[in-house]
Amino acid sequence: MLHIAIGNLVSPMILFFVLGVLSGCIKSDLAIPDAISKGLSLYLMLAIGFKGGAELAASGAAGTVALSLSAALVLSFGLPVLAYALLRWLTSLDSVNAAAISAHYGSVSIVTFVAASGFLGDRGVPYEGYVVAMLAVMETPAIVSGLLLARMSRPDGAGAPRTPLLSREATREVLLSGSVVLIVGSLLIGWLTGKDGLAIMAPVIVDPFKAVLAVFLLDMGLQIGRRLGEFKAVGWPVVAFGLYMPVIGAAIGLLFANAIGLSAGGMTLVAVLAASASYIVVPAAMRHSLPKANPAIYVTLSLAVTFPFNLIVGIPLYYKVARMLAEMSGG
Amino acid sequence: MQLYRKKRIELVVETARAKAIIEMIDATGAKGYTVLQDVSGKGQRGIRDEAHLTGLFRNTMIIVIASEEVARQIVERSQVLLENYAGIVALSDVEVVRDEHF
Numbered sequence: 091m092l093h094i095a096i097g098n099l100v101s102p103m104i105l106f107f108v109l110g111v112l113s114g115c116i117k118s119d120l121a122i123p124d125a126i127s128k129g130l131s132l133y134l135m136l137a138i139g140f141k142g143g144a145e146l147a148a149s150g151a152a153g154t155v156a157l158s159l160s161a162a163l164v165l166s167f168g169l170p171v172l173a174y175a176l177l178r179w180l181t182s183l184d185s186v187n188a189a190a191i192s193a194h195y196g197s198v199s200i201v202t203f204v205a206a207s208g209f210l211g212d213r214g215v216p217y218e219g220y221v222v223a224m225l226a227v228m229e230t231p232a233i234v235s236g237l238l239l240a241r242m243s244r245p246d247g248a249g250a251p252r253t254p255l256l257s258r259e260a261t262r263e264v265l266l267s268g269s270v271v272l273i274v275g276s277l278l279i280g281w282l283t284g285k286d287g288l289a290i291m292a293p294v295i296v297d298p299f300k301a302v303l304a305v306f307l308l309d310m311g312l313q314i315g316r317r318l319g320e321f322k323a324v325g326w327p328v329v330a331f332g333l334y335m336p337v338i339g340a341a342i343g344l345l346f347a348n349a350i351g352l353s354a355g356g357m358t359l360v361a362v363l364a365a366s367a368s369y370i371v372v373p374a375a376m377r378h379s380l381p382k383a384n385p386a387i388y389v390t391l392s393l394a395v396t397f398p399f400n401l402i403v404g405i406p407l408y409y410k411v412a413r414m415l416a417e418m419s420g421g
Numbered sequence: 422m423q424l425y426r427k428k429r430i431e432l433v434v435e436t437a438r439a440k441a442i443i444e445m446i447d448a449t450g451a452k453g454y455t456v457l458q459d460v461s462g463k464g465q466r467g468i469r470d471e472a473h474l475t476g477l478f479r480n481t482m483i484i485v486i487a488s489e490e491v492a493r494q495i496v497e498r499s500q501v502l503l504e505n506y507a508g509i510v511a512l513s514d515v516e517v518v519r520d521e522h523f
Contacts, residue, residue: 124459199497293466369475370475373450373475373477374475374476374477377435377437377477378437381504382503382505385475385477385478388478389478392495393475
């Protein structure tokens with residue numbers, strides 16, 4: 091595992107990420123302005139959506155698309171149940187915190203996905219464009235699962251008055267979250283305009299993509315470096331969960347993707363989707379809907395433990411296994 | 422110059438809760454409020470500042486100037502909304518020039 095990680099380390103993207111973590115750790119005043127950081131993340135979502143759509147227009151494959159999207163739904167709804175069981179069994183977290191964390195692990199990290207697509211791009215490995223649609227599908231169902239788990243585990247659950255699981259305001263915020271709208275919108279535009287559209291957009295969304303990702307990862311690193319001090323509050327059994335849960339998720343993702351018959355690139359990305367944990371959309375939803383859960387635990391876990399693990403060790407590892415699976419099934 | 426006595430309510434709340442607080446202020450019949458986004462500081466929950474990726478560890482400051490009756494209502498109702506959330510609520514006496522605006 092170590093040599094895979096080291097091979098992946100020598101890329102500007104990872105090195106800028108490490109620079110960010112180190113500067114955050116030593117409390118340097120280096121900071122990316124808020125508005126620029128938001129702009130970069132919008133750029134990354136637009137680029138990944140558009141490229142996925144353009145690829146979809148080029149390849150087609152209707153039956154597999156429906157199957158893949160259903161698999162995405164099952165993963166997003168199902169992974170939190172597994173995560174919750176593991177947390178309750180192997181850590182001393184209460185049910186509300188376990189439920190809040192479990193929702194993060196059914197949902198996805200867009201940046202991890204983007205980094206994985208950059209990793210595949212570097213190696214010239216193609217992937218199915220509709221995997222990007224799976225990304226959009228997987229973002230929110232996990233929130234519903236997490237809230238249901240929290241409700242079912244509450245001792246007064248049966249007799250309590252039935253309040254809606256998510257308030258109307260929270261539902262709108264989650265379903266129409268900027269990231270979902272931008273990714274799905276860009277995917278549709280890419281799909282509608284196809285090769286000609288890509289020719290127009292390519293100078294901006296294809297060539298500078300990895301460099302922009304490197305700058306964004308620098309910013310991620312900075313924010314993670316500042317949170318490292320929170321590890322003690324999180325507790326080591328929970329930190330360990332942040333390391334084994336992505337591997338379990340990835341294994342399940344790989345099985346699904348292999349059964350559907352995706353390419354090695356597509357399988358890698360589905361593994362990344364199942365392995366990654368949300369740190370933008372889900373934390374916001376949990377803060378609204380499960381205010382008793384401690385945000386310092388769930389944000390630190392998905393942002394400062396699982397994200398770096400997937401970025402440095404996970405992506406190359408999942409790719410290696412995906413390639414083996416593809417070879418076994420006669421690719 | 423003639424000045425009028427009013428109450429000033431200052432709420433420093435978790436940004437996740439700011440919207441609910443502002444809706445509550447509107448509902449009490451207060452005639453206006455001022456919002457300061459992204460304020461930082463230190464309190465019971467440690468240092469709160471920009472962690473702009475999640476936005477969860479940010480605070481928003483809301484200032485309302487109102488009659489004593491409305492002000493007391495805002496303070497009372499804010500406590501229900503802030504259960505389980507970071508929040509500072511303070512009430513003080515102020516004098517304003519334009520009585521009809523508050």
